[in-house]
Amino acid sequence: MATDGLHENETLASLKMEAESLKGKLEEERAKLHDVELHQVAERVEALGQFVMKTRRTLKGHGNKVLCMDWCKDKRRIVSSSQDGKVIVWDSFTTNKVRLRPAWFKVLRPSCRALS
Template identity: 75%
Template sequence: MAATFGPCDSCSKASPLMNIYIKSEAINYCSFCVEMMACQGLQKGETLASLKKESENLKKKLEEERGKLNDIELHQVAEKVEVVAALSLKTRRVLKGHGNKVLCMDWCKDKRRLVSSSQDGKVIVWDAFTLNKEHGVTLPCTWVMACAYAPSGCAVACGGLDNKCSVVPLSLDRNENLAAKKKSVAMHTNYVSGCSFTNSDMQVSNEQ
């Protein structure tokens, strides 16, 4: 809409005009004719003032409905949550072997073996049923902060303050030196705090 001056296309009076488009056709109407054209679409008993009032009422109702969807206090939400029964936890196995705090653990997909890493610089693969240590690897750093079991069960990944993410293939020969088979797959500029395998056994690591 643009304001110009000239004869109105409706009443032919020279006055400030509003250039409006109806079905892509440009017409120049004065303000009086524009208001008259708007009133032609009104229903019986309707006025521009009544429509404006109805519009304001609809806006207020919309704001009220939006207000109902706003977040409420935490205690109000908690009142609607059903009480959870007390969990009955029981220790099944205790795996002893690390000389310092355990920082990370991961289960193998066979739901029997797991790998753990510790501040003692060691990564241990356990048989959780028999409590036996199946494999042990000593890394050249004290804090091994991350470890992960490959979905295939044939390798573990680990990393920590050595700034490396390493993959260690697991062998059926428990006397084999796994540390010699360890391969560093990622070098970081700072310590590694987490690692995991994708389904294709490609390894991903997180650096801090």
């Protein structure tokens, strides 16, 4: 131990130095663990079973790729926007489009909060 054969003042100083040294080593080891490449972490992750998705309903109306989609709080309506610039509100039960009253709504960020 660092305190064998030392006076009280020397003991305190040597213990502080030893503690600082150990803190430094600990930080180095932590840094090694945090600096890992993705493929090394991926090797440790267990593989998932095959995930099968089924198409339940298809919503047709956008002329280009859909950029984003969000469910409303009522879990009945869906808002989607696409690269063609359209924002469409859907009734998820009937797959019909919900008519929007104000035309300016189509320039807003898609969100169901305004509809709930």
